[in-house]
Amino acid sequence: MKSIFFIACLLTTNLHAQTTLQFDKRFLDSEDKWVAFEANKEGAHSFGFIYIDAQAGLTLNYEGTFTISPSGEFIPAKKENAIMKVRLQPNNVLVAFIPESKFSELQIEAIPEWLQNYKRDTNSVSRLYRWGFLYNGWEECEKALTYLEKANQINPAFKGLAVELAFSYNCLGQYSKAVSVLQIALQQDPKDAYTNKELIYAQIRSGDLDKAAVSCKNAINICTDVTFHGENCYNLLHELYLKKDKANFNLWIAETKKWNAGKENIMSSIEIMNKELNQ
Known part of the structure; x- marks a missing residue:
């Protein structure tokens, strides 16, 4: 009986970890969004903030990686000091929006402070x-x-x-x-x-x-x-x-x-x- 209960709990936590992120969003649908990419073979998800640069176009401000614990907690890796910006091309890669409830775990703000530099004259x-x-x-x-x-x-x-x-x-x-x-x-x-x-x-x-x-x-x-x-x-x-x-x-x-x-x-x-x- 205890074994059945343990297996049921394990399935529940694994299911929670898998369904927290839904990889069904295109880059083009992700302007001004925190996004995560599919996990690599080590189970680490790359993540960052997608925005539009007037000259470069669709851009990812790469933030680092995180893993998901069996309980569904997002655990960020140690942040790298170097800033990495990646120019994105519209393609078939699908990303997931990171739930706002996970921002504190990843130590990120809903709206990055630096984004204001790209939001000047938005109605010009x-x-x-x-x-x-x-x-x-x-x-x-x-x-x-x-x-x-x-x-x-x-x-x-x-x-x-x-x-x-x-x-x-x-x-x-x-x-x-x-x-x-x-x-x-x-x-x-x-x-x-x-x-x-x-x-x-x-x-x-x-x-x-x-x-x-x-x-x-x-x-x-x-x-x-x-x-x-x-x-x-x-x-x-x-x-x-x-x-x-x-x-x-x-x-x-x-x-x-x-x-x-x-x-x-x-x-x-x-x-x-x-x-x-x-x-």
């Missing part, structure tokens, strides 16, 4: 724009939009804001909003190649192919930066192919080939579409 347009830019780059467009729309309310003329805002809208399928923002941006800088690209993309995705064709021709005529001409033409041509618009497809095929010369995969795709549509 430049800061909001930068955070939106970073989250767009991580393909977290919905979160990016929360920053960019705030920035837009303060100063819609801030350099680069309109096209970044439009990128979020396009990413989320809100094409009419993207078109509205980009048309205003192009009034200020009609020759910006990237702004034109985003407009053409939004018009194509919203099904307005006639306007997309006009925008594509305009971009080719006025943009000195030719980086996106091939992409713009191909996106339009592909949509015309899907719509089985043979007449307009044939009008755009030569231009599309011109700007995609040397791109073997693209040229092969063009030939396949042409053969299928004109057979």
Whole structure:
């Protein structure tokens, strides 16, 4: 009977130790959070504080390691004096949020004192724009939009804001909003190649192919930066192919080939579409 009771207690404490940490959070979900990583073969968890540095992006302030006792207590290893900051890339690594009830055991504060150095001007347009830019780059467009729309309310003329805002809208399928923002941006800088690209993309995705064709021709005529001409033409041509618009497809095929010369995969795709549509 005593043996059964002892085993039951052991299972309970081990289960408690295992379930205290839930490794189900991405780095991108962990801004301003204390996090722990999966234990190594010695049973030690690395841990630290994740925050965003305006220049470096997502960053881990490494704090050290800890182990979990059978009773569930977090036991930190002796802290290292050297400060280690690790730049993080969004990936499939999952971390666990450290429960606030364990902060005292790890000898950490809920909000590190040094974090204030990274929280200045949190409501400035430049800061909001930068955070939106970073989250767009991580393909977290919905979160990016929360920053960019705030920035837009303060100063819609801030350099680069309109096209970044439009990128979020396009990413989320809100094409009419993207078109509205980009048309205003192009009034200020009609020759910006990237702004034109985003407009053409939004018009194509919203099904307005006639306007997309006009925008594509305009971009080719006025943009000195030719980086996106091939992409713009191909996106339009592909949509015309899907719509089985043979007449307009044939009008755009030569231009599309011109700007995609040397791109073997693209040229092969063009030939396949042409053969299928004109057979």
